[in-house]
Amino acid sequence: MATEDAATPGNHPKLVVHHLNNSRSQRILWLLEELELPYEIKKYQRTAEMLAPPELTAVNPLGNAPVITDGALNLAESGAIVEYIIQKYGKGRAQPLESGIIDNLYYTHYAEASLMPLLVNKLVFRIIPERVPFFLRPFLKGVFGMLSSKMIEPRLKLHAKMIEDHLAKTDGWFAGGPEPTSADYMMIFALEAWVSEKENQLGPKIKEYIARVHARPAYQRALEKGGEYAYAKASL
Ligand SMILES: N[C@@H](CCC(=O)N[C@@H](CS)C(=O)NCC(=O)O)C(=O)O
Structure with a gap:
């Protein structure tokens, strides 16, 4: 779901990643680290039932993660987010041959x-x-x-x-x-x-x-910044 508020005046603000612990939003952090883009993380903690907390509905009517905020735009759905970031900010990186x-x-x-x-x-x-x-x-x-x-x-x-x-x-x-x-x-x-x-x-x-x-290294940095992510510990 993509929603837009009134345009934000002034400088273009940093991308904000609405990041849920132990979730798909970790892939967005990895991408942003690989592309060396500036961003902020807003962290959300899963409830005891492992669901996303209700605050996420402020940026995504479906209440799940990931979501990014880019100025006036809130964009959910990780595939859409990955493609949006690569197309808009990738400067030719992350493109297939x-x-x-x-x-x-x-x-x-x-x-x-x-x-x-x-x-x-x-x-x-x-x-x-x-x-x-x-x-x-x-x-x-x-x-x-x-x-x-x-x-x-x-x-x-x-x-x-x-x-x-x-x-x-x-x-x-x-x-x-x-x-x-x-x-x-x-x-x-x-x-x-x-x-x-x-x-x-x-x-x-x-x-x-x-x-x-x-x-x-970019994956490691993303892990450090994102916090709890049980799936990176899986023994191979
Ligand atoms: N297809 C969506 C799935 C989103 C999704 O289900 N996210 C999970 C995190 S991995 C979530 O927020 N779960 C908690 C909940 O739905 O309450 C995407 O790729 O963004």
Whole structure:
């Protein structure tokens, strides 16, 4: 959702990242650090139920993160934010080579449109039985475990293979090329969340990829500035 208030007079203000702990907004910090852009972070803390706090609705009617504020503009949806920052402020950085344009397009959209819904379902199916009265737990654990192994896991297996094969081909970034592009900023959160699950089917190329991202100084700076981010600690 993009909303605009009255124009802000004077100098162009810094970008503000509305950042939720342990969330997708970490990918925006990584991008801004790679591009060496000035920005401010407004931090929000998840509630005990792991939801975003209500204050986020002031900048995003859906109440979730990430959101950026750029002058009068509030922009949500991480894919939109990543593309907006690269197009408006990237000065030619983070662009795929000609040979990587289609891969970049595909993985930039695939991350949130196809992969994340499956991973979120997997998480929800695991969490539901943990949050009901104890006498219902064994029953719901069985039901949701069965749903997950029949509906989610076989699909995730196909996704894991596709990504592994792709990374074996590009042997670097999702779009090939010398530096991360929007596809990488979009894919990293899904892969980090996935690899942090006890049971995952991720292969060596995916794990190498995550380690490559984690080793980047810009990623490290983003971690330092963003604070709590459990997904960077996942053992590979
Ligand atoms: N597709 C959206 C998903 C946004 C989303 O679900 N964000 C999560 C953080 S990872 C959130 O704010 N969750 C807390 C909540 O919805 O209350 C995006 O990529 O920005």
